[in-house]
Amino acid sequence: MSVPSPASPAPGAAASPPASGRAVRPPDQLRGALIVARFSLRESLRRRVFVVVGLLTVVFLALYGLATWQAFKAAEDFTGATEAGVEAETVVGATLAGLAMFAILFLGTILAVFLTLGAVRGDAERGLLQPLLVRPLSRRTLLLGRWVGATSVCAPYVMLVALGAFALTWALGGWWPDRLVTPLLGLALGVAIVAALSLAGSIALAATANGIAVFMLFGAGLTAGLLGQIAEAIGSDSLDDIARIATWALPFEALYQAGLAELTADTVGFTRLAIDLGPFGGAQSGGAGLWVWSLAYLGAVGAAAVAAFARRDL
């Protein structure tokens, strides 16, 4: 049964000037994404995310500083290393910085996941998403905005905290990384990828399931990194290949490994050997190819997320 419209307009429609249909100028895609990102940032601010994260980061850096101070103090008594041609301060500094990068990547991942884990399905189930998507705002723009919002928090966060940890290492032990920019950018791009994975996961998975899935992926990446270190220690090419493929499949780990390698890029001799035998030794720089791959990976995750979101009924 069809319901046609009446032939004549409804009373009043033609008699009075319509207030409806006032000219509006919807924002373009980029501006729409920035509006969403800004709103996400404001939400983080209002929910005191930054206060909590800031306080806990201060606690983290304080503990790191304490550990660094104690480690360098202990290294002063380790005269045997110097006699063997190993620069103890470099080994301690590089190991501590590696530990810091590991912890910071983990903190950045937590932040990225919690800012995005319920961005689509979770928000849709709560009825938060529908009013926004009925605006002239494409789903692609919404995803982009949410990713920009999360990344603009996580990426500067990991870079600043890593910089703070390196500064503490230098102030308390006199050690400074051989390269600075690459490790910082590696961490930043790494959390940007985690945010993208979490955002993509939020399209299909409920918030809790998505959070678990992303953390399991993160754990898989770390395991791949450890496999690489074991492969380096025992000289297994097969294991090394497996580890390399796995870390490139989860490039946040490959970027972290590349950052680790860059910390001591200019270190040679017995000191190099001592670092390689340590818990954060054996990391391999991915070269320019890793950056290209990581950006392509990010784009592919984004494209897959957009395609999946476009097909989703809300």
Add this chain to the structure above:
Amino acid sequence: MPEALSVTGLHKAYGSVQALRGVDLELGGGELFGLLGPNGAGKSTLVKIACGLVRPSAGAVRVCGFAAGSGAAHAALGYLAELFRFPDWCTADELLGLHQELAGSGGGRAERDDLLELVELGYARDRRVGAMSKGMQQRLGLAQALVGAPQLLLLDEPTSALDPAGRHMVRSLLERLRERGMSVLLNSHLLSEVELVCDRVAIIDGGAVVAAGTPAELSRPGGVEVETAAGLRTFAAATREEAPRIVRELVAAGEDVYGVRVLTSTLEDAYLEAVGRTPAQPAPAMPEAAR
């Protein structure tokens, strides 16, 4: 000028479940259209397809001439979902500000203030959503839907959380919007509400339109009831015009007549009949002034 909403041969299946089975519907400019139906009839699915939130399996929906889901269609409509939530941390003013930005409305503070006054929330401009009652949030939802003065307003159960005064406010608001030329699709379970404000009504059941027309067209004469000394006598086939003749004949026959009521079926009766449930009894005709 294109129809505010044009639905043609609309089908939607969620897996093996057919939510809509070939719905055709048109909504003209300045028209207030009621959508009725039992739970699961497909009303919300239809509205969501018009909003671009759900993809149709077949058929076409156009909003003011634009394909549903397109940017132009979104720019022309306002929507209040049945189940919605706004971020509890932001204020009423901030929420409307966000929607102004997303809609590209240049109305600024004046528009936000007007909309809040329109839904009687002017006093709660700086109140956080989380500190509002459900009814206040629903009124804020209405204000949100009106940001940018859309040509078509899609309201899915807009009064479900409102008290009688709030419902009256919404009815009054809808009538004013109609006077200004805004088209409204009202999806509601409250038949009396739909009967009071809607120009036309469609009843959906099992994903198909099973009855449509003006509320008056859907309501049918139910006879004439006469109260006499012998009790109530019902002339089921009689119309309003026949009531004086019936009274004359009864008086002529020596009956004492104490009261006469013209019976008519209500929209509720029509609804129950359309969805396959028999109405109990025709109710007395509603006084004209109450319509």
